[in-house]
Amino acid sequence: GNSVTQMEGPVTLSEEAFLTINCTYTATGYPSLFWYVQYPGEGLQLLLKATKADDKGSNKGFEATYRKETTSFHLEKGSVQVSDSAVYFCALSTHQLIWGAGTKLIIKP
Amino acid sequence: DAMVIQNPRYQVTQFGKPVTLSCSQTLNHNVMYWYQQKSSQAPKLLFHYYDKDFNNEADTPDNFQSRRPNTSFCFLDIRSPGLGDTAMYLCATSRDMGGEFNEQFFGPGTRLTVL
Numbered sequence: 001g002n003s004v005t006q007m008e009g010p011v012t013l014s015e016e017a018f019l020t021i022n023c024t025y026t027a028t029g030y031p032s033l034f035w036y037v038q039y040p041g042e043g044l045q046l047l048l049k050a051t052k053a054d055d056k057g058s059n060k061g062f063e064a065t066y067r068k069e070t071t072s073f074h075l076e077k078g079s080v081q082v083s084d085s086a087v088y089f090c091a092l093s094t095h096q097l098i099w100g101a102g103t104k105l106i107i108k109p
Numbered sequence: 110d111a112m113v114i115q116n117p118r119y120q121v122t123q124f125g126k127p128v129t130l131s132c133s134q135t136l137n138h139n140v141m142y143w144y145q146q147k148s149s150q151a152p153k154l155l156f157h158y159y160d161k162d163f164n165n166e167a168d169t170p171d172n173f174q175s176r177r178p179n180t181s182f183c184f185l186d187i188r189s190p191g192l193g194d195t196a197m198y199l200c201a202t203s204r205d206m207g208g209e210f211n212e213q214f215f216g217p218g219t220r221l222t223v224l
Contacts, residue, residue: 032209038149041198043115043215051209088148093211097152 002027006090006100013080014108021075023064023090031092033057033066033073036103038087047075069092074075083108112136113216115200121222124189130185130219132200132219140206141183143175145201152199158183159206190223193202 007022019027025031035047035057048057062077073090085107092099113134122128133139140159144152156165158177172194174186187194197220201213 030208032211034212041220042114043217044152044201044213045215046212049212089151091210095207096154097211097213101151102145102149104149 002092002094002098003072004090004092004098004100006088006103008089009104010100010106011103012037012106012108015082016079017107019075019077019080019084019105021090021105023073023075023100025071025073025090025092025098027092027094027098030096031094033064033099034091034093035062035064035073035075036089036091037052038089039084044089080105080107082109110157113200115216117219118217119220119222123224124192125189126153128190128221130187130198130200130221132183132185132216133181134200134202134212134214135181136202137180137206138202138204138214139180141177142201142203143173143183143185144179144201144216145194146163146199147195155185162181162206187221190221192223195221196224208223218220 003026032051034049036044037047038044048059050066051056056065087102089102142157143155146152155169177183197218199218200216203213
């Protein structure tokens with residue numbers, strides 16, 4: 001069946017560090033891929049998406065590239081800020097949305 | 110701005126006392142979803158409506174019910190809440206289902222505490 005695997009958290013970084021959160025997936029067909037972010041006490045917000053192989057989604061300095069050959073959609077940011085502290089969810093969409101377990105990111109000043 | 114609104118943001122209820130959570134949307138989306146989320150875990154889908162068609166997940170307890178009286182509103186009814194139902198409840202919408210149409214828009218959530 002379809003599934004999403006994310007790196008376990010929490011991930012703790014210092015401000016201005018480079019961020020990678022790994023996400024790999026298993027799916028039949030050609031899913032769309034999403035990254036959602038959840039700030040403390042809030043609902044989920046779409047951070048970025050990609051709908052076909054080699055697409056790059058980007059938003060707020062975050063990027064992720066849809067790699068079909070490695071079935072991956074890793075989230076990256078060149079220089080993180082304290083305000084990026086949140087839980088990040090990778091998800092794939094075929095008929096329904098399949099969620100990864102989430103990765104908590106903690107950025108220290 | 111088009112959005113998804115949930116009321117109330119916080120709800121405290123007693124064990125066994127029925128509670129209703131509400132969700133409204135101004136996006137005019139076809140699909141509305143209810144999720145349960147505990148402790149920043151992945152949200153767990155309870156059910157969804159595609160227009161007026163109700164779709165229950167196989168492992169959603171019978172204690173949870175939903176109503177969608179019109180396109181804009183959807184309600185989650187918990188008939189006899191137990192302590193294990195303490196969680197964040199998230200409402201979401203999408204224009205359609207499948208592929209990129211599953212891009213879901215979330216409300217801020219209702220944090221339910223059962224005492």
